[in-house]
Amino acid sequence: xxxxxxQRVADQDRRLIEIxxxxxxxxxxxxxxxxxxxxxxxxxxxxxPGEPMSAGFCLMGACQDCWIWDDDGxxxxxxxxxAEQGMRIRTTWPDRLFAS
Amino acid sequence: xxxxxxxxxxxxxxxxxxxxxxxxxxxxxxxxLVDEAPRVGGQIYRQPPRxxxxxxxxxxxxxxQADKARDLFVTFxxxxxxxxxxxxxxxxxLIDNRAIVARDGKSEEIVFDALILATGAMDRIAPAPGWTLxxxxxxxxxxxxxxxxxxxxxxxxxxxxxxxxxxLTAHQYAKVGAVPAAVVVPSHFRSFAAAALRLVxxxxxxxxxxxxxxxxxxxxxxxxxxxxxxxxxxxxxVRAIKVRTRGEQREIVCDAVAIGYGLQSETQLADLAGVRFxxxxxxxxxxxxxxxxxxATGRRDVYLAGDGAGMLGADAAEARGRLAAHALMTDLDxxxxxxxxxxxxxxxxxxxxxxxxxxxxxxxxxxxxxxxxDETLVCRCEQVLAGELRGVAGLMGARELNRxxxxxxxxxxxCQGRLCSHAAAEILADKLGVxxxxxxxxxxxxxxxxxPVATVAERKP
Numbered sequence: 001x002x003x004x005x006x007q008r009v010a011d012q013d014r015r016l017i018e019i020x021x022x023x024x025x026x027x028x029x030x031x032x033x034x035x036x037x038x039x040x041x042x043x044x045x046x047x048x049p050g051e052p053m054s055a056g057f058c059l060m061g062a063c064q065d066c067w068i069w070d071d072d073g074x075x076x077x078x079x080x081x082x083a084e085q086g087m088r089i090r091t092t093w094p095d096r097l098f099a100s
Numbered sequence: 101x102x103x104x105x106x107x108x109x110x111x112x113x114x115x116x117x118x119x120x121x122x123x124x125x126x127x128x129x130x131x132x133l134v135d136e137a138p139r140v141g142g143q144i145y146r147q148p149p150r151x152x153x154x155x156x157x158x159x160x161x162x163x164x165q166a167d168k169a170r171d172l173f174v175t176f177x178x179x180x181x182x183x184x185x186x187x188x189x190x191x192x193x194l195i196d197n198r199a200i201v202a203r204d205g206k207s208e209e210i211v212f213d214a215l216i217l218a219t220g221a222m223d224r225i226a227p228a229p230g231w232t233l234x235x236x237x238x239x240x241x242x243x244x245x246x247x248x249x250x251x252x253x254x255x256x257x258x259x260x261x262x263x264x265x266x267x268l269t270a271h272q273y274a275k276v277g278a279v280p281a282a283v284v285v286p287s288h289f290r291s292f293a294a295a296a297l298r299l300v301x302x303x304x305x306x307x308x309x310x311x312x313x314x315x316x317x318x319x320x321x322x323x324x325x326x327x328x329x330x331x332x333x334x335x336x337x338v339r340a341i342k343v344r345t346r347g348e349q350r351e352i353v354c355d356a357v358a359i360g361y362g363l364q365s366e367t368q369l370a371d372l373a374g375v376r377f378x379x380x381x382x383x384x385x386x387x388x389x390x391x392x393x394x395x396a397t398g399r400r401d402v403y404l405a406g407d408g409a410g411m412l413g414a415d416a417a418e419a420r421g422r423l424a425a426h427a428l429m430t431d432l433d434x435x436x437x438x439x440x441x442x443x444x445x446x447x448x449x450x451x452x453x454x455x456x457x458x459x460x461x462x463x464x465x466x467x468x469x470x471x472x473x474d475e476t477l478v479c480r481c482e483q484v485l486a487g488e489l490r491g492v493a494g495l496m497g498a499r500e501l502n503r504x505x506x507x508x509x510x511x512x513x514x515c516q517g518r519l520c521s522h523a524a525a526e527i528l529a530d531k532l533g534v535x536x537x538x539x540x541x542x543x544x545x546x547x548x549x550x551x552p553v554a555t556v557a558e559r560k561p
Contacts, residue, residue, distance in 0.1 A: 002336060002337065003337075005234065005235060005253070005254065005337070005356070006245065006249075006251045006252065006253060006254075007251060007252040007253075007254065007255055007278060008250060008251055009246070009250060009251065009252050009276040009277060009278055010156055010160075010246075010250035010276060011148065011153055011154045011155060011156060011249075011250035012153075012250065013153050013155070014151065014152065014153030014154070015152065015153065029153070030151050030152075030153065031148065031149040031151035031153065031154060031249075032249065033248075033249060036245070036249045036251055040251065043234055043235075043336065043337050044234045044336070052232055053233075053234050053336060054234065055234035055235060056237070056241075057232075057236070057237055057238060057241065057480070057519070058222065058223070058237070058238045058240070058241050058518075058519070059237060059238065059240075059241030059242075059244050059245055060143060060222065060238075060240060060241060060244055061136060061549070062222050062366075062515060062518050062519075062549075063238075063480075063515045063518065063519055064481070064513075064514035064515050064549070064550055065480070065515075074205075074552070075552060079241075080136075080137075082149065
């Protein structure tokens with residue numbers, strides 16, 4: 001795991017929630033976007049073969065650099081989707097999409 | 101009432117959209133206010149999520165603009181029950197007088213008699229080697245991370261670019277303890293100083309700008325005017341930036357970069373609506389054409405307000421929201437409260453004066469885009485290099501941006517040219533030796549942002 005990228009500097013007294021990212025449990029704070037939840041704990045969002053490592057770019061829903069998926073293969077924009085208790089996230093393209 | 105109620109749709113709940121909604125609501129109309137974000141305010145007055153533990157005050161969040169933010173939010177609370185507010189909704193297409201909206205994974209149509217577009221602006225990006233490394237973010241994004249999530253994009257952030265937002269955001273980072281590694285500005289300090297002199301008639305704005313600058317100096321943040329970004333260095337993360345001035349190169353250690361060369365209007369919906377565009381030589385952007393009050397040229401039922409109709413800033417956005425609502429009600433013969441546009445029109449003049457001074461203060465060097473090396477990635481979605489773009493200009497004869505897009509795939513990716521089309525147009529124009537306007541602009545394409553096929557298919561009429 002790489003060093004956390006984003007640094008919390010305010011509003012840190014929030015309820016903790018649990019999410020799962022690529023099968024690993026991660027804790028996040030209520031109100032975190034998925035992008036913040038993941039990158040306050042590591043340095044990147046996606047590290048998939050065939051594309052540059054991604055950590056998002058515009059953080060306002062415009063650049064589409066921060067796509068991730070839920071376990072059902074639904075695409076999520078990490079910078080505008082909030083983390084919720086029990087969410088199961090994948091940071092690689094779901095196989096399902098290729099299989100079907 | 102003899103006539104059926106007028107169906108008015110406002111797109112965007114930033115300062116322009118909110119002021120338009122207020123004025124319409126006060127006149128007894130009930131506009132639909134559609135916004136992509138979960139809470140009102142736009143990007144400038146972006147609010148933290150409504151979750152316990154976000155405790156920063158308006159003063160902490162918005163600094164010198166706190167009163168304006170508070171007033172907007174109070175206004176929204178007051179009119180909330182009189183308008184049809186739909187957050188989390190993306191208008192991704194316009195067909196005649198219907199807006200196609202994605203919300204919660206489904207599409208719906210909103211039929212309107214009149215449309216106010218208040219779609220705002222985003223950062224203007226100029227590419228440099230390494231700009232796609234993890235740790236490089238837009239300047240606006242760096243500020244949103246702070247306002248919306250209480251996060252800094254790194255521990256030692258280098259701020260690179262142009263415009264007052266650069267100094268403001270660097271100052272905001274310093275204030276919360278994330279002291280910037282440096283602020284790098286390609287324009288010269290003498291341009292900045294000369295522009296400052298033009299702002300003596302606007303002491304509030306002038307003193308704010310100088311305060312940000314002096315505060316950075318006081319905290320020993322290097323503010324490097326006249327320096328250009330040569331390269332962002334790193335592999336799995338940003339490690340440093342290389343900057344140069346008059347042949348001198350230096351390296352600055354940092355773990356993140358915030359980059360933004362001013363702001364550009366989000367004009368995709370105006371384009372889909374069929375509004376006529378005109379080239380704004382000052383802003384170096386093709387913009388939807390309107391009259392002084394915001395009536396669109398080419399569409400009788402469309403009005404534009406705020407930074408989506410050309411960058412003028414948040415104060416002007418509020419004024420333009422009211423002006424557009426006023427024009428709309430005048431055109432549709434709706435009697436409304438006595439409103440004299442004079443004060444708001446004067447506010448636009450002031451904002452234009454400020455914008456002119458800011459552009460002069462941060463004017464990019466003439467060869468700024470010519471100096472982008474052939475190996476530099478221009479389009480991050482489609483991985484198109486500057487050299488490849490120059491290649492299609494020369495060899496294949498693309499003299500216009502859409503043609504260059506077909507040949508090189510520049511601007512064809514999932515951001516739909518938001519990040520690269522300005523740089524691509526500048527590079528293409530420079531390579532061809534023509535003016536920026538003559539290479540045209542990328543045509544708008546629906547959906548204006550990617551929407552899952554299932555969402556399009558699940559369309560309720």
